[in-house]
Amino acid sequence: MAKNKQYVEKITAMEDDFAQWYTDVVKQAELVDYGNVRGTMIIKPYGFAIWENIRDELDKKFKETGHSNVYFPLFIPESMLQKEKDHIEGFAPEVAWVTHGGEEELTERICVRPTSEVLFGEYYSKNIHSYRDLPKLYNQWSNVVRWEKTTRPFLRSLEFLWQEGHTSHATREDAEAETKQMFEIYADICENYLAFPVLRGKKTESEKFAGADYTLTIESLMHDGKALQSGTSHYLGTGFAEAFDINFLDENGEQKPVHQTSWGMSTRIMGALIMVHGDNRGLVIPPRIAPTQAMIVPVAQHKEGVLDKAYDLRDRLQNLVRVDIDGSDKKPGWKFNEYEMKGIPVRIEMGPKDIEKDQVVLVRRDTGDKEFVPLAELEERLPALLEEVQRNLYDQAQEHLEETTTTAVNMDEFKQALEESPGFIKAMWCGDEACEEKIKEETSATSRCIPFEQEKVSDTCVCCGREAKEMVYWARAY
C-alpha cells in the first residue's frame, strides 16, 4: 500500500487547502490544462467526455421541449451591443475587442460575444411579424468570452463553453412559463444526472442578469461550504424587444412587443461536479454521466486465461453499461488508484481465483465497499449497483446541504454561522440593496436566491432590523 499512498499524495487533502485540492484534482484527473492566453483552458479528453454527456442530456431535453439548435456569429459590432442600456453596462467591462482583420484596422470595433441576446434580438426583429411566427424557441451551443481578472479552470475562465437559449413569445405568461420550464430542466440535470440537490429561487435585483426583468437560479453547495450558481434562466420581459423593435401583430391586428427569455448552463457546472462529489482520492463521477461507468482491472493478468476472460467480460458487458478495460502491463495497484482518481463509479476486479469461482469483485468508488458477484448475476447486479451509487451520491450531497444550512436572525449569528458551519444561511431581508451590500462587505457572503419556498425565520431584516420582506439564502460563493 506504500505505492498506493504515495500516489494519492499527489492530491492535497481538501481539509488542508481546498483551493489546492481542486487544482490538483483537475490536473491529476486530466480534466483540463491551462491555455497560453491567461485564463483560458484546454479541455482534455476525459474532461470533454464528461461535458459531452452533460451536453447530450441537456440537448435531448431541449429538443423534447420543442427547441431548435441554431448558430449565431461570434462577433458583435460595438454599436449593436450598446442598444440595450443595462446589458451593455453589465458586459462592457469584460469583453474582448477585435480591432484588426488581417492587415486592416476596422472602422468599428467588434466584440467577441460574452452572450448573444443582442444578436438574437436583431434577428428576431427581422423575422418576427405575426403571432403566427411565435413562439421562437432557439438554442445554441457555443463558446463565449468574458475578460475576467481572476480565473480558475471551469469556475471562471476567459473563454467557456455553454448553451444559451433565446426565445420569443406572444405573452408574458408564455415567456414566464418557458423561463420556469428551462430552469426546471437545469434542476433536473443537477438532481437526476449530476446527483446533487439545488436550491431553487429568484436572484435579487442586484444579482440578476444585466437586462433581465428577473433571473431564476439554481444554487448548489460545494464541499467547502461555498455555493455555486449552477444554471440561470432569465425572463427578459420586453426590454430587448423595445431596444430592438421586436414587434408582432396579434390575432386582433394589434402591434405588440414580444416577451423574451434567455437561459444558460456552462462548463462551470463541471466545477460543481468536482467540488460536490470529489474526495481526497480524486474525482467521483455519478454513474449517469460517467464516460466510463465500470472499469475492468484484471488481477494477476500474466496468468493464463486471465486477460482473455477479462476481455470477454468487457465484450459481454458493453451493451449493458459504459465499460472499459485496462489490460496494460501496469500494476493493479496503479490502476486502482488511477481509476479512483478519475472517479469511475465501479471497478470490476477479475483474477485467477475469481475465474475459478465464476465470480468478479465489484468495488464502489463512493464507499469503497467490495462485493463478490457470481458472473451469472452480473447483468442484473451491475446496473443496480450503479443506480445505488447514483442515489448514494445524491443522498450524501443532500445530507451535507441540510447539515450546513443554518438560520440567522442577526449579524452576529450570521457571522458565527459562516465560521462554524459554512454553507447556506437562511435569513430575512428587508429588500434594501444597502443591506445586501453591507452583508457582502462584512462577511463576503452574497444573496444566492430568494427561494420559492419561503419560511419566516424572523420578523426583521438580519442586517438592519427593519421589517423583513422575504427570506433569502446567503452564502459565500464561487
Add this chain to the structure above:
Amino acid sequence: MAKNKQYVEKITAMEDDFAQWYTDVVKQAELVDYGNVRGTMIIKPYGFAIWENIRDELDKKFKETGHSNVYFPLFIPESMLQKEKDHIEGFAPEVAWVTHGGEEELTERICVRPTSEVLFGEYYSKNIHSYRDLPKLYNQWSNVVRWEKTTRPFLRSLEFLWQEGHTSHATREDAEAETKQMFEIYADICENYLAFPVLRGKKTESEKFAGADYTLTIESLMHDGKALQSGTSHYLGTGFAEAFDINFLDENGEQKPVHQTSWGMSTRIMGALIMVHGDNRGLVIPPRIAPTQAMIVPVAQHKEGVLDKAYDLRDRLQNLVRVDIDGSDKKPGWKFNEYEMKGIPVRIEMGPKDIEKDQVVLVRRDTGDKEFVPLAELEERLPALLEEVQRNLYDQAQEHLEETTTTAVNMDEFKQALEESPGFIKAMWCGDEACEEKIKEETSATSRCIPFEQEKVSDTCVCCGREAKEMVYWARAY
C-alpha cells in the same frame, strides 16, 4: 397551379444565374441568414439540423477510429502563431486580432484561431515524452475565423464551424496511415451520406496546407461545373514538431520528433450539398442526412377523420423514419412547394380517397414520381424508397461528373473544354508551379488534385509542352 408557380419563382433558375440561384435557395429554404458583421452567417434551425446530422455521422466515425474530442482555446498569442514559418505566412493575412480586453490594451496581440495547429503543437510538446504517450488522436468541434475579402454563405465566410483533427504519431508510417484513414472517412461521408462522388488525390505544392508536407483532398463537382474542395487531410511531417519541440523517447531510448497530421471538414460541405443536388425547385437533401425524411401532408384535411388518420400515420412511422406532419391550415399546394423547396426526400399524401382505399401516395423529391402504396406495405416500402432516392441522387451526381470530365492535351483544348463542358479536366503537368500559375491566370482553373489513380492522357505538359510528370484534375473552383 398558378400559386404553385409563383412560389417557385422566388428561386432564380440555375441556368439563368447560378450564383443567384444559390443565394435564393439558401435563403428560401431557410438555411442561413446574414450576420451583422460582414461575411458572418446565422445558421438557422433547418440549416443547423442538416449540419448536426453530418456532424454526428463524422463524430461517430472519429470515435470508432479511436479519436477523443477535446476543446482548445479560441485565442492564440501572436508570438505563438509565428513559431512555424510557413504556417504564419499562410494565415497571417487573414486573421482577426484582439487588442483590448475590457478597458485594457493588451501587451501582446491575440489572434482568433484560423486553425489550431500551433495550440495543439504547444500542448503536445508538454504532454508527449515517451513512445508510450503515442499516438495522440485528438479532434475538436469549433468555430474558426478567417478574415476573407469576399464571402458567401457556407462557401466562404468570416467565421465557420468545423472539426479539426490533430494527431501525433511515433513514425511517419503511422501518421501517413492516419492521414489516409481520415481522408477516407471524409470520402465515405460524401459518397454514402451526402450522396455524391469525389475525386481523391493529393494537392500540388502550391495548393497544399500552409505547414504541411502534403495535403490529401477530396474534390466534388457542383451543378455549374465548378469544383469544391470538400475535405482535406494533411500529413504535417515533423515541421510543427521541430518548431514546437515535440519529441519523444522511442523504445530504444532515442529522442525523436513526432510525425503529425491534421484534417478538417467544415460547414462548407453544406455548400456542396446544395450545389450538387439542388434544382430549380430548391434543395434536395439525401435521405441519410435529411432532418425530415418524409413529410406527411393531409389532403382535404377539413373532412372528418383525415387529420386524425394523418397523425396516426405519423405516430406509426416515427420509430421507422424521421417523419413529420404539417397539419396547419395552409393549402396542400403551399405545403407541397414548401417541402420540395426544403428538399425533403419523400412526401406522403393522405386524403379521404386514400383513407377509403387504405393507401397513401408517396411522392419522391428527386424525380417527382408518385406511387400509391397500401398502408399495410408502407413499413416496408418507405425505407426502401428512401434508399432508392439516396442511390439515385448519387447516380445522378456520378453521371454529371462523368459527363463533364474531359481531357485536354494542350491549352486550346483546355480552354475549349472549360467553355463547352464545364467540369473537371484531366491534363498532364510537368510539375512546374509556373505552369500551374499560368493556367490559373489564363483560365481561372486551378489544379484540384493529383489523383491516386493516374492515367497518362499524353506525354507532355498541357501548358508548356515539356515532359509531363503526372496527370492532374483541373477545374474552376469555389
